[in-house]
Amino acid sequence: MKVTYNWLKDFVEITLSPQELADKLTMAGLEVTGLDNHGGDPVFEIEITSNRPDWLSVAGIAREIAAITKSKLRAYSVERIAYRKKLSAIRYPLSAKTIKISIEDRKDCPLYTANLIQGTKVKQAPDWMRQRLESVGCRSINNIVDITNYILFSLGEPLHAFDLDKIVRRSPVAGRQLDIIIRRAKKGEELVTIDGEKRTLSEDILVIAADEITGRQADRRQGTGKPIAIAGIIGGKDTEVDENTRNVLLEAAIFNPLLTRRARQALGVQTESSYRFERGVDPGMVQVASESASELILEHASAECFAFFSSGTAAIKKRQILLDAESAQKNLGITIGPTQIKSILTRLGFTVQVKEKRKMQVVVPSFRIDVAQEVDLIEELARIRGYENIPPTLPKTCLKAADHKKDLLAFTKDILVGLGLQEVITYSLVDRESLRGLCADRAPEVLNPLSKDQEVLRTTLAPGLLTCVSRNLNQQELYVAIFETAKRFVLTDKNVPGEELMLGIALCGARPRFVADGLIKDKMSILHLKGITEVLFERLGISDHLLQIGPAGAVTVKIKGEDIGAIFEAKKDILERWDIKNKEVFILEISLEKVFASARTEKKFKPLPLYPAITRDISLVIKEDLLAGDILTAVRLNAPSLLAEVKIADFYKGRQIPPGYKGLTVSCAYRSAERTLTEEEIAPLHASICGILQDRFGAKIR
Amino acid sequence: MSSVDIEAIKNQLGLEINAVNSSQGLEELRIKYLGRKGLISQLTGMIPGLPQEERAAFGQKANALKNKTLSLIEEKQRSLGQVSAVEEFSGLDIGLPAIVQDLGRLHPLTQIIDEICAVFVRLGFSVVEGPEIETEYNNFTGLNIPLEHPSRDAFDTFYLKPSNNTNDQRPTTSDRLLLRSHTSPVQIRAMKSQKPPLAVVVPGRVYRPDAVDASHSFMFHQIEGFMVDKGIRFSDLKGVLEAFAKAVFGEDIKMRFRPHFFPFTEPSAEVDISCIICKGKGCSVCGRKGWLEVLGAGMIHPNVFKHVGYNAREYTGFAFGMGVERIAMLKYGINDIRLFFENDLRFLRQF
Known part of the structure; x- marks a missing residue:
């Protein structure tokens, strides 16, 4: 909201410079986000928080300045207005009997007032007023409309001026009654609003309707009239003030904030008026605002007189709050006594009565709808005191003990970074199409996405990883090795969305590595992902894990027999969706929740072996389709008791190996816990292992 | 040979030993001077042939030379380092590429989150995480954000499509599911499941339907923190956040608390730090104000305590929340929030 320095000075004595004032306001919760100059009058742009509608006016901000700077508010005179009202009541041809205000539901509209103003001459508003309105970003229309806006900005009470003769359609005649009805719109009812839009209304929208009734008709059942304005939001085009307007109906009212908000949302039209009604307008200001505006119209639009009508009540029950100085001290950590408390609250418009000892009874003024309990008063004390x-x-x-799961996550990320992987963070919301072929689970759908790219929550991290790979390949990266730890989301059978913390890894290209002989290119493969999983599981203390080739070619990762995820090479047609061509991308995705459930990071020492081991390698050639894992298992199962460890020490294909075959080096370590083994002891054992390999697998031992 | 020769040998030794740059060269030099047939034994071997009166002086000079040689060699040996342990080689080109297994890197947002959480952990907070799919109750109602109120405008929210299972009862408003628009719902979860004292920090992803541009993203990260106990005061909030700001932005950082409005805290504050670019003088980053807004904070509203079943007369607490991207952008001088989610390796490798 914008407000000018001189406009504020109409209401309060200010001795501070504009910049000093801006700083004070900011530190009191009225954040000044801009300070400009408009025609010699400094203009403050102030961010008003939604709980303080009483600050949405020059008078409200002036009241705050008076409280902060301990300066005097200038009295806002209404005496002159009262005098004019009396005068006008006599002279106005429409007597009090000629207008009837009916409020259908007081919850929708607790108070409605109308000032009938006669003999207006519509022209330009005075220069000073137009300049002020323009300073705060309000376009000047004509004197009548400008005056309603001027009062809106000055006092925070939205007003609306109707052309009375357009409502009544004929010159006022004695005996005619104008019915103003505040009611819900009928479904499908239409109104062309001031902005020229034809709006279709509904029962959730409150309207002002008018009905002109002759003397005889007045006896009949009350009609519902025709809408002439959408309550608190925008007026109708048919009844707007123009250069020929001679008589004005000036509306000042209180409308239900929630209703205004819903109607504003439904109609998609926000005005200075709706902005204030949504947040709450002070009922105590309605009549003052209406009369002040009428006064200005008399002065600047040469009107002759006005008459005030109202229905409903401005009286609201004032809240009373018990405030204990002790609570304030305890909550804030400062020393503050009843005298200071009373001084601060009184300056803000509260009435304070000191009760026993340090307790006070505080009456909340009608404009402070935000203050409901003791802590709200405590904030006021802190705010004004600074x-x-x-x-x-x-x-x-x-x-408190640290959270175990969180520690494991940080540990996991450190391991992956240690293995040379770069962490990425990608969006949880994705295009549904991006999940196709990557995960069969049902994705929870977003009700209000801004675009197709956010329509569902992802069921797999793979799309995000592929997007990263694609992007970096486009940047001429030859090697991409990335990981993400994030949630995936799925709809369960019962349509309940669930979330699961996952680890996703993508490898692509060849890792350039220098060795003593020069550069080698370490081409990524499924086995690289196997290596990462093994290191991760080993460091997390998970031993019972297994990689199993599934029917679809993917490798299932299992812990204690349970599937926890998969390793796979992305299909070419999937990669094409990300514009990845002539590249292989290897992906791992596992459930970290399941991994962490099996993690055992406590360590237990095993005594070191007392005697040395003897290692024997077997170089063998087997058919290509035989699996290394089966060979190791067979050796282990048939191992003599002295075989301490067996592993694949090397694997190779190439010139020395016939086509359709592969070479393996199986390394066997023999050890006894009681003595140092001799070559002679090992020889028969080793021979039996070689025998198994030859017999069972047809291995040719080289 | 005479004393003049001894001086000449001494000078020559000085030059030669300076030129030595390997242990092999030093050994050759040692043999040349101190070996069995070296220069110094040649000198001492000459002593018997000298006149009686010259012997003593010559002997002393030769001995002094010997000692000098020993000490110079020893000194050289030290300057050559553990000479004996180093393999001599030739043809090293130290400009060739290093041979190394490089490390990956954590995402800059992870690094910032870890750094910030570590500060609070040192102050006694524990780190907790919560679900990203939340109920409307935890995200709004429990936090004293009325269902229909302008304050909700600031929390524009992604809702999930309600389940179309016909057996299901139509979900009441509070059960409606959404993507959390802030990390504050974890307050409700933590307080409902635990009794005070409580000191928790919550890092995590949050979602708001904002059109993406250089300073907006529909997904971003927040860190929420809160402490509840008997006798927690607004002054404690100030102390804790000042400790945080100094740890993350440096000892010289200034901090100011401005009154603000949040439905879930009262009193509420927006917290600024002195601009880390211009040190408070005013620049384009801080909009010439000298201050940067980094946090929202306040004393937990009694209505929130009511929702979780805490006695607001017995307990008080504070809560604060901050945007991780904003802090990372300020700290690293990053000018576009989209960089965090594009994951360009050239960007990520800088952290």
Whole structure:
């Protein structure tokens, strides 16, 4: 909201410079986000928080300035207005009997007032008024409309001026009655609003309707009239004030905030008026605003007189709150007594009565709809006294054990980074199409996405990883090795969305590595992902894990027999969706929740072997389709008791190996816990292992 | 040979030993001077042939030379380092590429989150995470954000499509599911499941339907923190956040608390730090104000305590929340929030 320095000075004495005032306001919760100059009058742009509609006016901000700077508010005179009203009541041809205001539901509209103003001459508003309105970003229309806006900005009460003769359609005649009805719109009812839009209304929208009834008709059942305005939001085109307007109906009212908000949302039209009604307008200001505006119309539109009608009540029950100085001290960590409390609250418009000892009874003024309980008053004390005057202290710490799961996550990320992987963070919301072929689970759908790219929550991290791979390949990267730890989301059978913390890894290209002989290119493969999983599981203390080739070619990752995810090479047609061509991308995705459930990071020492091992390697050639894992298992199962360890020490294909075959080096370590083994002891054992390999697998031992 | 020769040998030794740059060269030099047939034994071997009166002086000079040689060699040996342990080689080109297994890197947002959480952990907070799919109750109602109120405008929210299972009862408003628009719902979860004292920080992803541009993203990260106990005061909030700002932005950082409005705290504050670019003088980053807004904070509203079943007369607490991307952007001088989610390796490798 914008407000000018001189406009504020109409309401309060200000001795501070504009910049000093801006700083004070900011530190009191009215953040000044801009300070410009408009025609010699400094203009403040102030961010008003949604709980303080009483600050949406020059008068409201002036009241705050008076409280902060301990300066005097200038009295806003209504005496002159009262005098004119009396005068006009006599002279106005429409007597009090000629207008009847009916409010269908007081919850929708607790108070409606109408001022009938006679003899207006519509022209340009005075220069000073137009300049002020323009300073705060309001376009000048004509004197009548400008005056309603001027009062809106000055006092925070939205007004609307109707051309009375367009409502009544004939010159006022004695005996005619104008019915103003505040009611819900009928479904499908239409109204062309001032902005020229034809709007279709519904029962959730409150309208002002008018009905002209002759003397005889007045006896009949009350009609519902025709809508002439959408309550609190925007007026109708048919009844707007124009250069020929001679008589004005000036509306000032209170409309239900929630209703206004819903109607504003449904119609998609926000006005200075709806903005204020949604947040709450002070009922105590309605009549003052209406009469002040009428006064200005008399002065600047040469009107002759006006007459005030109203229905409903401005009276609301004022809240009373018990405030204990002790609570304020305890909550804020400062010393503050009843005298200071009373001084601050009184300046803000509260009435304070000191009860026993340090307790006070505080009456909340009608414009402070945000103040409902003691803590709200405590905030006022802190605010006016200044947050900067509260000394920083440190609380006694509450010690709690660290969260186990979080530690494991950080540990996992460190391991992956240690293995040379780069962490990425990608969007959880994706295009449904991106999941096709990557995950069969049902994705939870977003009700209100901004675009197709956000229509579902992802059921797999793979699309995000592929997007990263694609992007970096486009940047001429030859090697991409990335990981992400994030949630995936699925709809369960019962349509309940669930989430699961996952680890996703993508490898693509060849890792350039220098060895003593020069550069080698370490081409990525499924086995690289196997290596990462093994290191990760080993460091997390998970031993019972298995990689199993599934029917679809993917490798299933299992812990204790349970599927926890998969390793696979992305199909070419999937990669094409990401514009990845002539490249292989290897992906791992496992459930970290399941991994962490099996993690055992406590360590237990095993004594070191007392005697040395003897290692024997067997170089063998087998058919290509035989699996290394089966060979190791067979050796282990048939191993003599002295075989301490068996592993594949090397594997190779190439010139020395006939086509359709592969070479393996199986390394066997023999050890006894009681003595140092001799060559002679090992020889028969080793021979039996070689025998198994030859017999069972047809291995040719080289 | 005479004393003049001894001086000449001494000078020559000085030059030669300076030129030595390997242990092999030093050994050759040692043999040349101190070997069995070296220069110094040649000198001492000459002593018997000298006149009686010259012997003593010559002997002393030769001995002094010997000692000098020993000490110079020893000194050289030290300057050559553990000479004996180093393999001599030739043809090394130290400009060739290093041979190394490089490390990956954590995402800059992870690094910032870890750094910030570590500060609070040192102050006694524990780190907790919560689900990203939340109920409307935890995200709004429990936090004293009325279902229909302008304050909700600031929290524009992604809702999930309601389940179309016909057996299901139509979900009430509070059960409606959404993507959390802030990390504050974890307050409700933590307080409902635990009794005070409580000191928790919550890092995580949050979602708001904002059109993506250089400073907006529909997904971003927040860190929420809160502490509840008997006797927690607004002044404690100030102390804790000042400790945080100093740890993350440096000892010289200034901090200011401005009154603000959040439905879930009262009193509420927006917290600024002195601009880390211009040190408070005013620049384009801080909009010439000298201050940068980094946090929202306040004393937990009694209505929130009511929702979780805490006695607001017995307990008080504070809560704060901050945007991780904003802090990372300020700290690293990053000018576009989209960089965090594009994951360009050239960007990520800088952290």
